[in-house]
Amino acid sequence: MTTAIMPGCEPFAVTGNATGILVLHGFTGNPSSMRPLAQRLADAGYTVSLPRLPGHGTSVEDMKTTSWADWSGAALAAYDELATTCERVAVVGLSMGGALTSFLGIHRPSVAALVMINPVVKPAVEIEAGVKELVAGGLEEFESIGSDIKKEGASELSYNATPLRQVLSLMENLYDVEANLSSISAPVLLLQSREDHVVTSDNGDALVAHVSGPIERVWLENSYHVATLDNDQPIVEEQTLSFLAGVLA
Numbered sequence: 001m002t003t004a005i006m007p008g009c010e011p012f013a014v015t016g017n018a019t020g021i022l023v024l025h026g027f028t029g030n031p032s033s034m035r036p037l038a039q040r041l042a043d044a045g046y047t048v049s050l051p052r053l054p055g056h057g058t059s060v061e062d063m064k065t066t067s068w069a070d071w072s073g074a075a076l077a078a079y080d081e082l083a084t085t086c087e088r089v090a091v092v093g094l095s096m097g098g099a100l101t102s103f104l105g106i107h108r109p110s111v112a113a114l115v116m117i118n119p120v121v122k123p124a125v126e127i128e129a130g131v132k133e134l135v136a137g138g139l140e141e142f143e144s145i146g147s148d149i150k151k152e153g154a155s156e157l158s159y160n161a162t163p164l165r166q167v168l169s170l171m172e173n174l175y176d177v178e179a180n181l182s183s184i185s186a187p188v189l190l191l192q193s194r195e196d197h198v199v200t201s202d203n204g205d206a207l208v209a210h211v212s213g214p215i216e217r218v219w220l221e222n223s224y225h226v227a228t229l230d231n232d233q234p235i236v237e238e239q240t241l242s243f244l245a246g247v248l249a
Helices: 035-043 068-085 096-107 125-136 164-179 202-210 233-248
Strands: 012-014 019-024 047-050 088-094 113-117 141-143 161-163 188-193 215-220
Touching: 012 035, 019 035, 019 068, 019 096, 035 047, 035 233, 047 068, 068 088, 068 096, 068 164, 088 096, 088 233, 096 113, 096 164, 113 233, 125 164, 141 164, 161 164, 188 202, 188 233, 202 215, 215 233
Parallel strands: 019 047, 019 088, 088 113, 113 188, 188 215
Antiparallel strands: 012 047, 141 161
């Protein structure tokens, strides 16, 4: 990290009961998009960890030095740290955080439950090909994909540009995530917006079709991609709390 953390993008952690909840933000985003949900989980008594993934919450130039290996490695480390102090750990993720949540469900079979909010779990082949062409042509950044929010006046503290080589790193590793979804045996709550301009609904379809454990899908009717800050924020929070209370009881 060469740039200071942007105000409001700091990691968040609260020590509570013996159940840990790892909360993961999305690509080019930062903890601020998940902070209200993390706070609700902490208020419910859980031990909560909301890390700032490498290269996020500072500058696009910082993010250009990172890759999937850094983001997934940070997620694994945060999970393992919670697991050393908590009797059980659940994971909640938005967008790429949903990909990392799936990744943890695959590689940490001890996980107690998974909540995925507009997750990306499969590569967008056409987008990947287009990005490769742009990079080959010398382009390193594209317009921002952040702040896809329907709620009037609401916005996300995301980057104002999207680093293309990092998009490719994400896409290239989603092949492995998608191929191993059947390894996920923990209960899953899938919260998915009807209208999402960042992640297509077939990502949720893949989860419903392939995870081996029980999965509940709840459609969000009044939000775009960043549903944790959108009109359906109360539904996201209540559904997450209710699901975790039932699964972890």
